[in-house]
Amino acid sequence: SAVISQKPSRDICQRGTSLTIQCQVDSQVTMMFWYRQQPGQSLTLIATANQGSEATYESGFVIDKFPISRPNLTFSTLTVSNMSPEDSSIYLCSCERDSSYNEQFFGPGTRLTVL
Amino acid sequence: AQKVTQAQTEISVVEKEDVTLDCVYETRDTTYYLFWYKQPPSGELVFLIRRNSFDEQNEISGRYSWNFQKSTSSFNFTITASQVVDSAVYFCALSEVDSSYKLIFGSGTRLLVRP
Numbered sequence: 001s002a003v004i005s006q007k008p009s010r011d012i013c014q015r016g017t018s019l020t021i022q023c024q025v026d027s028q029v030t031m032m033f034w035y036r037q038q039p040g041q042s043l044t045l046i047a048t049a050n051q052g053s054e055a056t057y058e059s060g061f062v063i064d065k066f067p068i069s070r071p072n073l074t075f076s077t078l079t080v081s082n083m084s085p086e087d088s089s090i091y092l093c094s095c096e097r098d099s100s101y102n103e104q105f106f107g108p109g110t111r112l113t114v115l
Numbered sequence: 116a117q118k119v120t121q122a123q124t125e126i127s128v129v130e131k132e133d134v135t136l137d138c139v140y141e142t143r144d145t146t147y148y149l150f151w152y153k154q155p156p157s158g159e160l161v162f163l164i165r166r167n168s169f170d171e172q173n174e175i176s177g178r179y180s181w182n183f184q185k186s187t188s189s190f191n192f193t194i195t196a197s198q199v200v201d202s203a204v205y206f207c208a209l210s211e212v213d214s215s216y217k218l219i220f221g222s223g224t225r226l227l228v229r230p
Contacts, residue, residue, distance in 0.1 A: 031216070033217065033218070035218075041222075042206065042220045042221065042222045042223050043160075043206070043218070043220045044220075045217050045218065045219075048217060058217075090158060092160065094160075094218075096216065103162065103165050104150070104162070104210075104216075104218060105162055106152075106159070106160035106162075108158070108159045109158050109159065109160075111158065
């Protein structure tokens with residue numbers, strides 16, 4: 001299975017600030033995904049990030065609020081911009097082992113609290 | 116539209132009991148994948164199984180077993196002889212070929228195994 005790391009593991013931020021979350025995979029992967037898990041809730045896909053192209057956002061999520069970078073096949077970042085307490089969630093990145101296998105592995109998550 | 120329903124919000128059992136977690140899905144695709152993930156209190160998502168739509172064979176892995184029935188659009192998960200370490204939130208998820216393999220999660224079932 002792919003090994004995925006995320007930084008930071010947790011953070012407490014002030015309203016109005018921005019936080020960039022990093023996701024590093026130990027092998028090259030085509031597709032990376034960013035999910036949000038609000039407290040006590042299930043996971044919701046924010047966007048799909050492919051290397052060399054713009055991220056594809058799901059309904060309800062916009063690039064201005066959640067800009068994503070994918071500079072190479074092992075790394076991606078998600079920024080949560082102009083944060084409010086409603087953004088307090090766990091943010092998880094995931095990747096496929098390979099497109100033919102469709103087995104998604106998740107990073108340990110970033111637990112964000114916005115005051 | 117694709118949808119995953121986990122009707123059981125929370126289940127509590129005594130150690131060594133068997134427990135079945137239900138998952139019902141909706142999809143218009145003929146090719147799709149179903150997953151189960153475990154999320155222990157630490158928050159990390161642990162991949163348990165992937166099943167594609169053409170493989171209806173039941174699977175057993177140690178104390179875990181899965182029953183996939185296309186006729187009822189269900190993919191149920193059974194833990195036999197439950198243990199305290201099985202206490203976690205369990206998520207069922209669906210991905211469709213036509214949706215770029217993004218995961219649609221159910222709302223999760225919280226399992227509490229009491230000693």
